[in-house]
Amino acid sequence: MPKAMRPKWPKITWSSSHRKIGPYILGINPWIYDFAAYNLWSRPVGLLVCLDMLREAGANVALLDCMDKTWQDHPWPKPHLFGKGHYPKSSLPKPFVYLNIPRKFSRYGLSYEAVKGALQKISPHPDLILITSIMTYWYPGVVATLNLVRDIFPKAKVVLGGIYATLCFEHAQQWGFDLILKGPLETPDNWSKLWELLGISAPSLPNGAGLKMALDLYRGKEFSILLGSRGCPFNCEYCASRLLYNNFQQKEYSCFIQEFENEFLKGVRNFAFYDDALLVNPQKWLIPFLKYVIKNKLKIRLHTPNAMHVRYLNRDICKLFYQAGLTTIRLGLETANFNSRLDKKLTKEQWERGLSNLFNAGFKPEQIGAYILFGLPEQTEAEIKAAISFVKTWGIQPDLAYFTPIPHTSIFEQAKKVSPYPLSEEPLFQNNSIWPCVPGGFSWEKASFWKSLLRL
Numbered sequence: 001m002p003k004a005m006r007p008k009w010p011k012i013t014w015s016s017s018h019r020k021i022g023p024y025i026l027g028i029n030p031w032i033y034d035f036a037a038y039n040l041w042s043r044p045v046g047l048l049v050c051l052d053m054l055r056e057a058g059a060n061v062a063l064l065d066c067m068d069k070t071w072q073d074h075p076w077p078k079p080h081l082f083g084k085g086h087y088p089k090s091s092l093p094k095p096f097v098y099l100n101i102p103r104k105f106s107r108y109g110l111s112y113e114a115v116k117g118a119l120q121k122i123s124p125h126p127d128l129i130l131i132t133s134i135m136t137y138w139y140p141g142v143v144a145t146l147n148l149v150r151d152i153f154p155k156a157k158v159v160l161g162g163i164y165a166t167l168c169f170e171h172a173q174q175w176g177f178d179l180i181l182k183g184p185l186e187t188p189d190n191w192s193k194l195w196e197l198l199g200i201s202a203p204s205l206p207n208g209a210g211l212k213m214a215l216d217l218y219r220g221k222e223f224s225i226l227l228g229s230r231g232c233p234f235n236c237e238y239c240a241s242r243l244l245y246n247n248f249q250q251k252e253y254s255c256f257i258q259e260f261e262n263e264f265l266k267g268v269r270n271f272a273f274y275d276d277a278l279l280v281n282p283q284k285w286l287i288p289f290l291k292y293v294i295k296n297k298l299k300i301r302l303h304t305p306n307a308m309h310v311r312y313l314n315r316d317i318c319k320l321f322y323q324a325g326l327t328t329i330r331l332g333l334e335t336a337n338f339n340s341r342l343d344k345k346l347t348k349e350q351w352e353r354g355l356s357n358l359f360n361a362g363f364k365p366e367q368i369g370a371y372i373l374f375g376l377p378e379q380t381e382a383e384i385k386a387a388i389s390f391v392k393t394w395g396i397q398p399d400l401a402y403f404t405p406i407p408h409t410s411i412f413e414q415a416k417k418v419s420p421y422p423l424s425e426e427p428l429f430q431n432n433s434i435w436p437c438v439p440g441g442f443s444w445e446k447a448s449f450w451k452s453l454l455r456l
Contacts, residue, residue, distance in 0.1 A: 011121050014060040015217060022060075023198050026126035026156075027051045029065040030145035031115075032138055033092065035101070035433040037108040040084050040305045041272035042067060043225045046162055047132040048213040050185045054130075055214060056206035062126075063217040064118060066109040066145070070219070074114055082301055082327065083223030083270045095140065097428050102444060107141065119152050128157045128198055133164035133172075136407065137431040143175050157197045161185060166244055167407045168427050184245060186210040211251045215259060221267040225274045226302075228256050228285045232276040237410035238373070238403065241276050248277065253285045257292060264298065272303040279312035290320040300325050307332030307371050311346055313354035318361035329363065330399070333370040336390035337383060355394055365395035374450070375403035377411065377418040377437045388453055398454055402432035 014024060029044040044065065051061045067087065069076045079085040089106040098105060129149050133142045142164065149158060161181040165172050169182050179197050181190045186209040195202035215224060231248040232241040263271070278286065293300065302321070307330050331354070338348040358368060372387040373379075384400075391398040405415035405423050407430070412423070419436045421429035435442045 011123070012062045012064055012118055014062050014124075015055060015214070016060045017055045017058060022058075023127045023200065024060045024062075024124055025051070025054050025128045025130060026122070027061065027063045027130045027132070028145055028149070029063075029067055029132055030138075031066045031110070031141040032087070032108040032135075033105070033140040033144070034108065034135075034138060034431065035103040035105055037087055037089075037106075038084070039067070039087055041223050041225060041270070041303060043215075043218075043274070044132050044134070044162075045213065045225065045227060045274055046184075047130065048215060048217070049210060049230075050130060050132075050161065051217065052212045052214040053186060053206055053209050056209075056212075057203045061214065061217070062122070063214070064115065065218070066115055066141075068110075068218065068220065069222075070110065070118075071114070074110060079222060082303065095428055097426060098434070101434050101442060103433065103442070107144075116148060116152070119149065125153055126156050128159060128194075129153065130159045130161060131177075133160060133162035135404070135431075136164045136168050136427040137429075139164050139168070139172070139427055146175055146177065159194060159197065163240070163244060164427070167240060171427060184210055208251070208255055211249065212255060213259065215263055221269075223270040223272060224263040224266075224268040226256075226260060226271050226289075227251070227274045228289070229275045229277060229280070233280060234277065238376075238406070240406045240409055243406075243408050248280070250281060250284045253288050256285045256289060260289065264300070269299065270301050270303065272305055274306060276306060277309065278304065278306070279309050279317065282312070282317060287317070287320065290324040293324040294320070298325075301327040303328035304330050306330070309346070310354035311350040313357050315357050315360065318357040318363070322361040322363060326363075327367065329358065329368045331368065331370045333387065333391060334373045334401075335383060336387040355396075366397070368396040369399045370396055371399050371401040373403055374400040375432065375435050375438045377414045379437075384450075385453070400450060400454065402435065403437060404432040405430050405436055 027047045027050065029047055051063060055061045076088055077086040087108040088111070089108045090111065092105050092107050094101070094105040131142060131145055133139065142160065146158060149156065157178045159179045159181060160172055160177045165180050166182050169180060172180050179193055181194070183190065185191060185194065186205055191205060192202045211230060213227060229248065229250040231245040233248045235242050302325050304326070305328070310331050333351070338346070370391045372384065372391065374384055388398045405412055405419065407424065415437050416423050421436055423429050423436065429436055433442065
């Protein structure tokens with residue numbers, strides 16, 4: 001490309017606290033390599049928590065999120081309602097293990113040229129690069145990011161953290177990272193190892209470590225996220241929450257409201273809750289926050305892409321949600337067979353009471369969707385159809401949540417027995433887009449059938 005035609009990607013800027021001690025640490029949220037991806041108010045919470053801790057401890061930090069538009073002149077699909085929407089994508093050759101899957105494979109997010117160009121302009125160069133990882137089967141995007149930063153910054157230390165790093169620790173060791181963090185950064189061992197890699201004695205963990213997010217590193221106003229807690233007090237067979245964060249910890253309200261106010265003053269009006277257990281102990285921060293929004297007559301829209309626990313939807317909390325501007329509601333149903341569930345979180349009576357409370361508060365059926373687990377080991381089509389039918393009797397939208405067999409969860413051993421793929425050997429086979437535990441696997445005919453059934 002002629003020099004005059006090359007895009008001039010803006011510089012990634014460093015952010016420092018008042019306790020600057022020298023190291024420059026760049027956080028990267030890598031591309032998604034997959035058959036499909038959709039931006040449902042997506043932010044890399046774990047990475048943002050890490051960058052906040054490191055900055056408070058004295059480091060200079062910066063963020064490159066390959067899944068965020070970042071620069072206004074970068075081509076990006078027009079957003080859908082409330083800031084969610086499609087990512088740009090570039091076709092890629094399918095990995096060998098996917099050759100028989102009848103779907104196109106792509107890289108989602110910022111263009112390769114944009115990411116490379118922005119990295120080349122960073123000054124000063126980073127001393128350490130912290131790459132996060134989310135879905136286990138998205139690791140090809142992680143590896144591509146590693147290779148790129150190795151080429152540009154051969155002297156920088158490169159650290160991997162996040163979900164893939166934690167759940168597939170042994171698999172991740174083959175790529176040549178300088179350090180792989182298993183679990184949260186704020187654990188004493190991980191915290192010490194990261195600073196030792198820089199040749200610096202680890203400073204004390206800052207107050208609120210593990211709960212605050214460096215949301216200010218985003219410039220965009222389309223949406224932001226809210227996080228009042230980390231972890232989950234439940235231990236569902238198919239969920240990895242306890243494996244990733246073996247605790248349930250809630251923020252102090254003062255810390256939570258400060259993060260919200262900063263984003264609101266930036267111009268953000270769409271906020272998505274990221275809590276795994278949003279409605280547990282709501283008096284700690286959730287109820288005060290909703291009352292704050294109502295009292296100050298703030299015109300915002302709240303969204304719950306993570307399923308809420310229906311059993312906690314009492315009349316008072318539903319009324320507060322309605323008055324505060326809750327717009328998108330997603331509920332965790334999982335199955336309509338209340339006598340045979342993978343968890344014990346919900347009874348039919350609790351479901352009926354929760355839905356009635358939402359409707360009585362003023363919510364419309366079109367605002368509400370219910371997640372139904374699809375593709376579980378030995379799950380029958382009759383069970384899925386029954387769940388879809390049950391949801392529709394309430395006038396709300398059924399939404400199939402495709403099952404991902406997650407390593408080290410209780411159901412993973414059962415998934416290994418029924419899947420035709422070696423799930424524990426190759427994380428790519430854990431991809432829910434290939435329906436790894438459905439007899440026959442993914443097919444467009446079956447996909448069209450279930451899609452039409454949801455619409456009827």
